[in-house]
Amino acid sequence: MKVLLVEDDQFHARYLQDALAEALPEVTETLHAVNGQEGADEARAGRIGAIVMDLQMENHNGIEAARTIWAERPETRILFWSNYSDEAYLRGISRIVPEESAYGYVLKTASRDRLKLALRAVLIEGQIMVDREIHRFQRRATAPGNALDDSEYAVLLDLALGLQDKLIAERRGMSLRTVQNRLLSLYDKLGVGVEDGPGLPLNKRVRALNRAITTRTLNVEMLETAQREFDRWATRNCNKPG
Amino acid sequence: MKVLLVEDDQFHARYLQDALAEALPEVTETLHAVNGQEGADEARAGRIGAIVMDLQMENHNGIEAARTIWAERPETRILFWSNYSDEAYLRGISRIVPEESAYGYVLKTASRDRLKLALRAVLIEGQIMVDREIHRFQRRATAPGNALDDSEYAVLLDLALGLQDKLIAERRGMSLRTVQNRLLSLYDKLGVGVEDGPGLPLNKRVRALNRAITTRTLNVEMLETAQREFDRWATRNCNKPG
DNA sequence: ATATTTGCTGCGGGTTCCCGCAATTTTGCT
DNA sequence: AGCAAAATTGCGGGAACCCGCAGCAAATAT
Numbered sequence: 385m386k387v388l389l390v391e392d393d394q395f396h397a398r399y400l401q402d403a404l405a406e407a408l409p410e411v412t413e414t415l416h417a418v419n420g421q422e423g424a425d426e427a428r429a430g431r432i433g434a435i436v437m438d439l440q441m442e443n444h445n446g447i448e449a450a451r452t453i454w455a456e457r458p459e460t461r462i463l464f465w466s467n468y469s470d471e472a473y474l475r476g477i478s479r480i481v482p483e484e485s486a487y488g489y490v491l492k493t494a495s496r497d498r499l500k501l502a503l504r505a506v507l508i509e510g511q512i513m514v515d516r517e518i519h520r521f522q523r524r525a526t527a528p529g530n531a532l533d534d535s536e537y538a539v540l541l542d543l544a545l546g547l548q549d550k551l552i553a554e555r556r557g558m559s560l561r562t563v564q565n566r567l568l569s570l571y572d573k574l575g576v577g578v579e580d581g582p583g584l585p586l587n588k589r590v591r592a593l594n595r596a597i598t599t600r601t602l603n604v605e606m607l608e609t610a611q612r613e614f615d616r617w618a619t620r621n622c623n624k625p626g
Numbered sequence: 627m628k629v630l631l632v633e634d635d636q637f638h639a640r641y642l643q644d645a646l647a648e649a650l651p652e653v654t655e656t657l658h659a660v661n662g663q664e665g666a667d668e669a670r671a672g673r674i675g676a677i678v679m680d681l682q683m684e685n686h687n688g689i690e691a692a693r694t695i696w697a698e699r700p701e702t703r704i705l706f707w708s709n710y711s712d713e714a715y716l717r718g719i720s721r722i723v724p725e726e727s728a729y730g731y732v733l734k735t736a737s738r739d740r741l742k743l744a745l746r747a748v749l750i751e752g753q754i755m756v757d758r759e760i761h762r763f764q765r766r767a768t769a770p771g772n773a774l775d776d777s778e779y780a781v782l783l784d785l786a787l788g789l790q791d792k793l794i795a796e797r798r799g800m801s802l803r804t805v806q807n808r809l810l811s812l813y814d815k816l817g818v819g820v821e822d823g824p825g826l827p828l829n830k831r832v833r834a835l836n837r838a839i840t841t842r843t844l845n846v847e848m849l850e851t852a853q854r855e856f857d858r859w860a861t862r863n864c865n866k867p868g
Numbered sequence: 869a870t871a872t873t874t875g876c877t878g879c880g881g882g883t884t885c886c887c888g889c890a891a892t893t894t895t896g897c898t
Numbered sequence: 899a900g901c902a903a904a905a906t907t908g909c910g911g912g913a914a915c916c917c918g919c920a921g922c923a924a925a926t927a928t
Contacts, residue, residue: 393709393734395637467635492635546818546833548884551826561907564886571886576788584793584860587914588886589832591788597839598849607840618826790914803877806916813916829884830916 386413386430387507390423390437390449391465396492400436400465400499407500408508420444424452427460434507439466439473445605447476458482463506463513464489465499473603474518488513532573532601539566541610544593544602555617567592574599628655628672629749632665632679632691633707638734642678642707642741649742650750662686666694669702676749681708681715687847689718700724705748705755706731707741715845716764730755774815774843781808783852786835786844797859809834816841 387404391397401414415430417423420437421444427435435453439446446464453460464477464487481487488506490499494515505511532540535556542552553563567588571577574595576588596602629646633639643656657672659665662679663686669677677695681688688706695702706719706729716731723729730748732741736757747753756764774782777798784794795805809830813819816837818830838844 395641399637543829543832544836546828546830546836548827548829550884559907561909562905565906567885568887585790585914586788587785587790587831588788589829590785590835593832593835594786594788594849597846598853600846604839604842607836611840792914801877803879804875807876809915810917827884 385411385434386415386432387411388415388417388423388426388430388432388435390417390420390426390435390441390446392418392438392441396438396465403496403499404436404503407503410508420446420449420452423449427453428456433457433460435460435462436503436507437462437464439464445473447473447480450477451480454480454482454485459484461486461507461510463487463502465492466490467492486510486512489515489518491515491517532570536566536570536573539563540570540592540596540602541606542614543567543570543589544596544607545610545614547614555614574601627653627676628657628674629653630657630659630665630668630672630674630677632659632662632668632677632683632688634660634680634683638680638707645738645741646678646745649745652750662688662691662694665691669695670698675699675702677702677704678707678745678749679704681706682847687715689715689722692719693722696722696724696727701726703728703749703752705729705744707734708732709734716760720764728752728754731757731760733757733759774812778808778812778815781805782812782834782838782844783848784856785809785812785831786838786849787852787856789856797856816843 385408387408389397389400389404391400397416401416404411404414415426415432417426419441423435423437424444426432437446437449446466450462450464453462459482462485466473466489477487477489486506486509488502488511490502490513494502502513505513538556539552542555547555549560549563549567552558553560556563558566570592571588574592576591576595577586593602627650629650631639631642631646633642639658643658646653646656657668657674659668661683665677665679666686668674679688679691688708692704692706695704701724704727708715708731719729719731728748728751730744730753732744732755736744744755747755777800780798781794784797789797791802791805791809794800795802798805800808812834813830816834818833818837819828835844
């Protein structure tokens with residue numbers, strides 16, 4: 385049996401390798417990759433069925449890599465192993481897990497025994513195993529009242545880039561007033577306008593981005609990704625103002 | 627000779643401990659701390675003169691800890707050892723390094739040999755040693771035309787929290803128009819309004835926060851710190867709207 | 869001492885933003 | 899099909915924002 389480790393930190397990779405060797409003697413070959421891009425390539429080339437993946441990586445983060453891999457081979461078992469309980473990443477995960485796959489989520493602060501348990505449960509037994517700490521996040525993120533639906537999320541990204549209402553409306557094919565309604569519910573769900581008592585008026589737009597960042601709904605990489613996507617859209621539609 | 631290691635990641639702490647033992651046989655005792663708060667306490671209690679410190683930590687990050695330590699004993703030698711070339715942290719460092727101290731900055735991706743070299747150079751020889759990668763950031767951050775002076779930086783923090791012009795003026799003791807002038811130069815230095823060609827108007831306020839985040843001028847912890855400081859200021863001045 | 873630069877301030881206009889109101893369309897359910 | 903709830907859209911006004919213009923004071927240069 386072959387296992388692929390995708391992890392850019394050398395110390396963590398070493399530790400992972402050791403734990404894997406201890407916990408899963410049936411593993412005959414262990415491959416390494418240092419970013420999501422490499423990871424996806426290795427998985428494709430080596431026909432890997434079991435992967436342990438870090439989330440926070442330079443080139444192509446764990447979510448993007450997992451999406452690529454699962455698109456090609458949905459039955460691939462992936463154990464995510466990450467330092468941070470980053471809600472931003474979690475939002476991504478729960479959307480792309482295929483029905484037929486097994487996956488798991490373990491924090492790097494977990495004990496060696498728990499890691500070994502998760503390795504066996506997910507990669508060998510094909511179970512689902514999520515750290516309880518993470519599960520709390522996931523539930524809060526998907527709880528009614530807090531969950532951002534897709535269109536709200538799209539508007540949040542545009543807002544975060546600094547687009548103004550008219551541009552968002554144009555890009556997303558909505559009317560101006562609808563965009564503003566989305567913003568309204570965004571403000572509500574992000575808790576903007578709650579903390580500012582009388583005499584403390586806040587700029588809701590900036591506040592929304594601030595809240596999205598501090599609650600880990602967005603992070604730097606997602607901003608950069610969104611920027612690239614917007615730039616593509618903008619160049620494609622730049623013949624319009626002519 | 628005693629050395630204090632401040633590092634919240636167990637693997638990195640282990641590696642650091644090993645490298646330290648190899649490189650500096652004259653070290654007789656090694657202490658550990660897992661966050662900045664503990665680190666500062668240990669340094670005070672143990673009269674430590676040499677410290678290796680991670681920057682990104684939960685409780686009290688490396689910058690805050692270093693500020694505390696240097697305030698009490700400015701001659702303390704500190705080698706910063708961090709995963710990220712975070713401009714946000716660097717801005718903090720260059721401001722608080724005392725004249726009489728030695729310090730250094732090494733990336734965690736550096737080779738073991740380079741780490742050992744830095745350990746000796748900074749902690750034993752009392753030299754200044756900065757990773758070249760980091761130095762580029764530092765220079766760009768302090769280059770004329772990019773450097774944010776203190777008052778601009780203060781206004782940036784307030785903007786990032788979502789305060790509107792009038793509140794910023796009140797808090798910082800400036801006139802409304804002056805605040806707006808600061809914002810103008812902020813927009814300029816952050817490159818807001820450059821990328822948006824005709825037909826692509828952007829919300830400058832949000833865009834400024836976006837740029838500050840993506841260029842690593844600000845990060846999540848600094849936002850949280852600024853929020854706490856603002857909250858204190860707000861409660862202290864909450865008798866004003868009466 | 870005079871001239872120039874730099875920073876702070878008020879004023880005013882054009883624009884965007886926030887949001888309540890009401891009309892219309894879509895959605896969901898029986 | 900029929901009805902109610904929810905979502906979408908237009909309108910309008912008050913507030914905040916961006917910024918050019920101009921006056922003033924302090925610092926610096928000539």
